[in-house]
Amino acid sequence: MNSLLEDLQWRGLIHQCTDQDALSKLLDSGSQTIYIGFDPTATSLHVGGLMQLMMLRRFQRAGHRPIALVGGATGMIGDPSGKSEERNLQTADQLERNVAGVEAQMRQFLDFDGDDGAILLNNYQWMKDYSYLEFLRDVGKNFPVGTMLGKDSVRSRLGSDAGLSYTEFSYMLLQAYDFVYLAQHHGCQIQAGGSDQWGNVTAGIDLGRRMLGKTLYGFTAPLLTTSDGRKMGKTESGAIWLDPQRTSPYAFYQYWINVEDADVMKCIAYLTEIEREEYESLKSDTESNPGARTAQKRLAQWMTEFVHGQQGLDSAQRASKILFGGEIGDADDAQLKEIFADVPSETVPRDRLAGEGLWIVEALQISGLVSSSGEARRAIKEGGVYVNNQRAGDQQMKLTTDDLASESMLVLRRGKRKYSLLRFE
Structure with a gap:
């Protein structure tokens, strides 16, 4: 043949x-x-x-x-x-x-x-x-x-x-x-x-x-479908587009990272130029250690770089790290809104950051991460409170415009994955 x-x-x-x-x-x-x-x-x-x-x-x-x-x-x-x-x-x-x-x-x-x-x-x-x-x-x-x-x-x-x-x-x-x-x-x-x-x-x-x-x-x-027969490339918010204005590199990357084990090897075979030897190695890794998601990471990396270039891949990986507690750096409002799309958010008057600033205990209560000032103090004392993914150890900390992660947003986290977004307008 x-x-x-x-x-x-x-x-x-x-x-x-x-x-x-x-x-x-x-x-x-x-x-x-x-x-x-x-x-x-x-x-x-x-x-x-x-x-x-x-x-x-x-x-x-x-x-x-x-x-x-x-x-x-x-x-x-x-x-x-x-x-x-x-x-x-x-x-x-x-x-x-x-x-x-x-x-x-x-x-x-x-x-x-x-x-x-x-x-x-x-x-x-x-x-x-x-x-x-x-x-x-x-x-x-x-x-x-x-x-x-x-x-x-x-x-x-x-x-x-x-x-x-x-x-x-x-x-x-x-x-x-x-x-x-x-x-x-x-x-x-x-x-x-x-x-x-x-x-x-x-x-x-x-x-x-x-x-x-x-x-x-x-x-x-064959059509690109999931193992249960549904068309791939669609999410609750719509299709996965190649245009970065319609589907950002971050959302594109996240789609492939979250592909099911039953579908990931088919995606690699259908959509990438990964050769057979590497394919077989990834398949073996998926079967022996599915929790490592080695194939999904390789798929997301290959697809995002291919469609959006190295810059798009870097941006997507940086955004993914932010979601898992990495340094936020120079993110803008649009990026943070997308990264934390499923996170509870509250809008706060911007003048609350003026003067001495907004007491972190109050900020935690506004965000819904705590139900009382006493709970907020205990969480800070135990080292479980983060402002823009940086641990906040001072119960008297006051938040000002210098603490914003982007133009108008501030990211609060309690524990490993419990986030809240405050938007100051």
Whole structure:
């Protein structure tokens, strides 16, 4: 088997393939072109999209040429695959912003330089001037309706309460034509995608045979899901985005640190370029000493550095240390608010810090960490009270603006993990 396919195989990244033996021979014959489509539903990709970008990156590192196709045209329609109801159609302006954001992120992970570099395309380029009548004559006549009705993505929606509009029904034709266009104009013979795209992939292969008389190839990777079947990359607050403005490096890092033992090795195999020898070592460590969370730490480190760079990783690790009692240093309000998002907080008039300042015993009572002044004094005397993660041993200590950890916040802690945040406004 081709060495690249062998790597994908042990990683568990081949879910379905039209003809794996023939694909292996094709890859062995020389550099090939492969494409994956990305519908621009937001201004940023999330970790599910990163998994597909990593697939293109794996092919590029093996000497092949990737095409990252942004669906400026198909994004106007919306893919019904894996959806229980129709997407809301986006405005042209929103779609344009989404396309620009996604394109910028793709350039971060793929090498587009040189004559053999990756290609970044937008299918709106070849669909915008294609008339409806011409499309029906050229493409529509090559699509048997019975075959379309047999696709899982169509059949499941037809049997649901939401139904399926003609608009979404047409999506398959548009995506299939992308494969034909790329085969004609860029010599692309391979399409990849998530397992929910199998119907669209095979539709493109069939259309290529009918319109071009060519044999095209396709395969899909499993979706990124947890061991109990839920999609990964989502939290209570929403998706895990690649854009640091939407998901900070700290939140991104924390997501991977907290991945369950049952899922961590799959994440390492699917999303990273960690080699098999290290993978097996991490797997052994997880099985023999799960409490050390060695694999989670390596996953979080690799992913955060890859997506956000060394500076983003340093920032995330520094913030994580703060949560576990490390020095707060030069944090700002936004960072502290995020780090201590689940910590009780109280707002206090800023003038309480003026003059002699706010007595620490009162501050502890305001924070809710103690119920009385006597309890506060005992906690301080026993060495269990911390201001900005620095032990406070003086029962008479007065807090002033010099004690703020950031522009307006002060962090109080009792014991190892009982925090409260005071915001002075």
